[in-house]
Amino acid sequence: MTHYYCSTYSKDYIYKGLILYNSLQKYDKDFHFFIICAQDEVKYLLEKMQLSNVTLISMKDVENEDLELANIKNTRNDKEYIWTSKGSILLYLLNHFSELDHIIWLDGDTAFLSDPQPIFDEWGNYSVFLTEEQYKGEYEWLSKIYGVYNTGFMGFKRDQNALRCLQWFREKLIDWCFDKPEEGRWSDQMYVNDWLTRFDNVGIAANLGINANLYISTQNKVTKEDDNLYINGDKLILFHYYGFKYFNGNEFDLCAHGHFPTNQIIQWIFVPYIKACNEVMDIISNIDKDFYYKHTPSGRLIKNYFNLASNIDGYEDKYNFCIIVSEKDLSEGLEFYNSLRMNANQFCLWICCLDDTTYNTLANMELENVVLIDIKNIEDQELLNVKNTLNASEYCRTLKAPLIIYILKNNYNIRYMIYVDSNARFNSKVTNAFSKWKENPVFIWKNEIDQDTHQEYGVNLRSLIGFKREKDAFNFLWMWREKSIKRCNDKFK
Structure with missing residues (x-):
């Protein structure tokens, strides 16, 4: 069965997005990836790469069919607009590609570290499939600010439950989606908090290895066996490198948020990602040497x-x-x-x-x-x-x-x-x-x-x-x- 994924790539995120694509090539034997290009220059670059199992779509195509989305574009920064467009993009794909019986949204800063089949095994017959932020104990208060679920991974089936959810989600995002906590809202995540009761047939992943991140990996036990990584015994499948920043190929911010990695997490999870970043940057430079400029990490707070x-x-x-x-x-x-x-x-x-x-x-x-x-x-x-x-x-x-x-x-x-x-x-x-x-x-x-x-x-x-x-x-x-x-x-x- 073909696995269908989608993501939006901006110029800032394209190097991360190519690592995600390469990870799919490595671990998923039957996939198709829909890439929405936030800028024309992103689409031109990806077209030159001739990526297999990929459909490139301009954000303008989505906007032409969703004028409400296009009309609020100037009210959001680039990151906020990509969050805002999630519902519109997912509906656009389901409307235009009849072969899609499901679609998974992936943030561009995720990457697969092993075969994704356990995701689909656990998803089963659920209409909507989500992953938790796992805020617990002393960190539980973060759920009230940033949400219970992480929307860097979201799965939707082609059925009435999922379509009803997406249409509601799209309306909420167009109404308000900003990178600031305000009146019980933040980005697109707080809208998802009550989906278990608001919509029917919503499933939550029990596997910690699906959409894991630095916070989850530091709060649980990470082990390595035969080149496979495990979190509390669950195989690490998809890792979310949120907050990761590339500067010049030698200096990086591993996570711009307040979570600190252990030596093993750096060596096992981040060093391979950093090396993949440099490889992708070399590929991009060979196609267009002016696409990215390496710069010093000056003038900003770097937490990791x-x-x-x-x-x-x-x-x-x-x-x-x-x-x-x-x-x-x-x-x-x-x-x-x-x-x-x-x-x-x-x-x-x-x-x-x-x-x-x-x-x-x-x-x-x-x-x-x-x-x-x-x-x-x-x-x-x-x-x-x-x-x-x-x-x-x-x-x-x-x-x-x-x-x-x-x-x-x-x-x-x-x-x-x-x-x-x-x-x-x-x-x-x-x-x-x-x-x-x-x-x-x-x-x-x-x-x-x-x-x-x-x-x-x-x-x-x-x-x-x-x-x-x-x-x-x-x-x-x-x-x-x-x-x-x-x-x-x-x-x-």
Whole structure:
């Protein structure tokens, strides 16, 4: 039996959409994929690829038959409009393609990791088939804001129950569909909350492996057996990479939402996806070199920063240092970098840039063994709340723990990170400084000053402090971060 799927590809999502298509080619032996092209340039590119088992449809074709949809287009941003168009697209496909006895909507940032047949086995005779967000326990309140079901996967049969549901869904989406919680609504998802009682014959997937995501995978047990992945014993079939962002082929945001992956989830689920991204980007570039421009991840908050080279290309054997630099002390930062070059055989220096001038200057220099981090990548609301209450040096000290956490959290092959003030220098081999750092999770260099100064400024140097990538070190880091945000100024108290 042929399996029918559909999705909408915008220019921003086409690389993700091609990974989804390739996953269908790999795992589904009999499928047909309807791709709705949000822009003409998307359709032109896909036509050049001559994809098999695919029907390309312009969004304009859907709009020509649904003038109400077309009329509200300018009131929504691109993402909101794609959400809004779901009901209209699904009805369009069922009206125009009589062979469809069913259709599955897939968001463009999903991908199959195994044979999809268990989806259809569990779907059975249900008219509508959904998957849950699985918000439970301390996260159950999220259901009241973002919905009980995830509409990145939705299955509809060609019967009166499903058609009635789709027609109702279309009307609601055209009336209101925005990326903001408002009066019990958010995007298209909150509309689905009561479908079990509003419509007949609606089924909910029990298999956690259907439309799993980072939240679901971190709240449950993920295992690997013979190259297959399982969540609580259910084979992982379809994964939803929502919040994933590609920047330049080396730097990524694994998830722009507040869920943090484990090492295994990164290695088993995200690294293969990242490699697939780079392969697809190369294919797109060979067809149209100007379709995408690689860019730096500057000027935005990145919650799950991942550096491919740091984890794949042997950075685990290097000394990893991080410093915080502004335009004012840029020359000092460069002097520290040069001291590393002279005294370390293997190193990587992570530089947190406090302003655009510093970032752009260092980026143009293309320094070897340097990774640049824009301060905006790190500044969550807690940091922004205190930023204007501190002077420059106070804020730099407040940033130390957040910076170290930011780098260590997802980059699993970085065994430790050493923070150094930008005005420090190495005058002999780096190895001399770490000869005493053995099994300890945290290593602090003692302040060789008089007793009175100890009482006023502290016993240990915060200008040179190292943390291993392990649980106890993270406990110290999170405590240090919390206390620094609460109070970190030059007043003695």
